[in-house]
Amino acid sequence: MNTVSSKAQAVRPGRPRSQERRLAVLHAAAELALEDAAAPTMDAIATRAGVSRTTLYKWWPSPSAVLLEGLLEHFHESIELDDALPVREALTGQVDALVHLLRDTAAGTLLRGLMAASSSDRTVGEAMLDTWLRPRREHAVHHLHRGIADGSLRAGTDVEIVTDALFAPVYHRLVWGHAPLEDDLAERICDLVWSGIAAP
Amino acid sequence: MNTVSSKAQAVRPGRPRSQERRLAVLHAAAELALEDAAAPTMDAIATRAGVSRTTLYKWWPSPSAVLLEGLLEHFHESIELDDALPVREALTGQVDALVHLLRDTAAGTLLRGLMAASSSDRTVGEAMLDTWLRPRREHAVHHLHRGIADGSLRAGTDVEIVTDALFAPVYHRLVWGHAPLEDDLAERICDLVWSGIAAP
Incomplete structure (x- = not known):
């Protein structure tokens, strides 16, 4: 019980920051793609958004998925x-x-x-x-x-x-x-x- | 004048045969493509239709053009x-x-x-x-x-x-x-x- 509740507390304050980073990734993907009229690589998106490649793959299964969600958002x-x-x-x-x-x-x-x-x-x-x-x-x-x-x-x-x-x-x-x-x-x-x- | 008229005569009897060969090419292209669910090469089409590669390129600018006309016909x-x-x-x-x-x-x-x-x-x-x-x-x-x-x-x-x-x-x-x-x-x-x- 204690573990669950302390986990929940640990997660809660992180949420908005993770949401912010998620949006940063989507913006980065859309910007790069619209600048170059070409699908960006995961590395390029990670670099522009300032997150790790591992984080990217944790959130999206493929470069196309990040790009398309970025375009949808944009x-x-x-x-x-x-x-x-x-x-x-x-x-x-x-x-x-x-x-x-x-x-x-x-x-x-x-x-x-x-x-x-x-x-x-x-x-x-x-x-x-x-x-x-x-x-x-x-x-x-x-x-x-x-x-x-x-x-x-x-x-x-x-x-x-x-x-x-x-x-x-x-x-x-x-x-x-x-x-x-x-x-x-x-x-x-x-x-x-x-x-x-x-x-x- | 004579040259033109003899050219016309030389071409006229060839017409139906060339039309037949054209259709043979279109059938070959469509058959090969539908058998393999893949675009056939010019060589494969030429072999199946029994015409030369040169003839094919004289009539169609690209393999896609033969294939598409073959499908249209089919x-x-x-x-x-x-x-x-x-x-x-x-x-x-x-x-x-x-x-x-x-x-x-x-x-x-x-x-x-x-x-x-x-x-x-x-x-x-x-x-x-x-x-x-x-x-x-x-x-x-x-x-x-x-x-x-x-x-x-x-x-x-x-x-x-x-x-x-x-x-x-x-x-x-x-x-x-x-x-x-x-x-x-x-x-x-x-x-x-x-x-x-x-x-x-």
């Missing part, structure tokens, strides 16, 4: 959950932010590189899902459920398919390059999707 | 232009055929590999566009224009965005793996898109 405002906004505006904003971050920052090149790596390395694919796509999709799904609840979207809206239809065209254009990531892309996608899901 | 029935079908049925059929060819044949693995290669090799990306995506998109756009013309789709339908919305989710799921390529995926995507584009 671009977090692009998926902020502002429930005061009408659902359509919130989601158009998220699609538009994705267009801009893939087109106007090194994130586009970085994500293309990670997608390429994921075709031969399963751990990269898992990191991409867990630390990039799923958290971003959850925010979109949250807004869609909010729309169904407030009556602005049809009951029975297929939220998974709607989320694919909203965001997949942006990634699709990034990968294939058949058409550019235009300024009005988000608006055009949302126009199409909303005519399908807006409550009558 | 899966051509998945984008047949059957104008007797109602537009919705024709397009749902195309999306469904894409789901099955990416999920149930080695084409999924092959296309993922080519997408990966295209992130560092521009010629692969160009071959993917010219000999896979654009011809397939053109068929979809053809049906959408047919629908606008016959009044089943709204005038002013944004055919480029609709084509993205129909097909991008399938490629997106292939690349990210956040959700499976389900049997009813085409139906669900088309349900969503049609509520947005069907004429009132």
Whole structure:
């Protein structure tokens, strides 16, 4: 009992500092990657963040996982959950932010590189899902459920398919390059999707 | 003048044979790729098709270009232009055929590999566009224009965005793996898109 309680006490004051170091690592990973438009090594991240390589591997299973969580954190405002906004505006904003971050920052090149790596390395694919796509999709799904609840979207809206239809065209254009990531892309996608899901 | 006309005569009877050899090359490329779930070399394609490597490079700029045209040819029935079908049925059929060819044949693995290669090799990306995506998109756009013309789709339908919305989710799921390529995926995507584009 005593041991447990003294352990808890030992851990408690450490928490905020470890949280700070964790954020320092995420910032370092995102900064390095966006500066060089290339995935940084664990060593480079550790050096910039001032933590040991061992600590890094204790917290993240792979360089891709640190990098993706760093990017998620860095671009977090692009998926902020502002429930005061009408659902359509919130989601158009998220699609538009994705267009801009893939087109106007090194994130586009970085994500293309990670997608390429994921075709031969399963751990990269898992990191991409867990630390990039799923958290971003959850925010979109949250807004869609909010729309169904407030009556602005049809009951029975297929939220998974709607989320694919909203965001997949942006990634699709990034990968294939058949058409550019235009300024009005988000608006055009949302126009199409909303005519399908807006409550009558 | 004489030279030109005798050249034309010399070329004319050769045409069908050269067309046959061209098809033999495309079949060889697709067969080898689908057997091994890997891009074949120019040498392997030339050997199987019984043509010289030089001939191959005369007709196609790169191994990816032969392979992609071979796959396009092999899966051509998945984008047949059957104008007797109602537009919705024709397009749902195309999306469904894409789901099955990416999920149930080695084409999924092959296309993922080519997408990966295209992130560092521009010629692969160009071959993917010219000999896979654009011809397939053109068929979809053809049906959408047919629908606008016959009044089943709204005038002013944004055919480029609709084509993205129909097909991008399938490629997106292939690349990210956040959700499976389900049997009813085409139906669900088309349900969503049609509520947005069907004429009132």
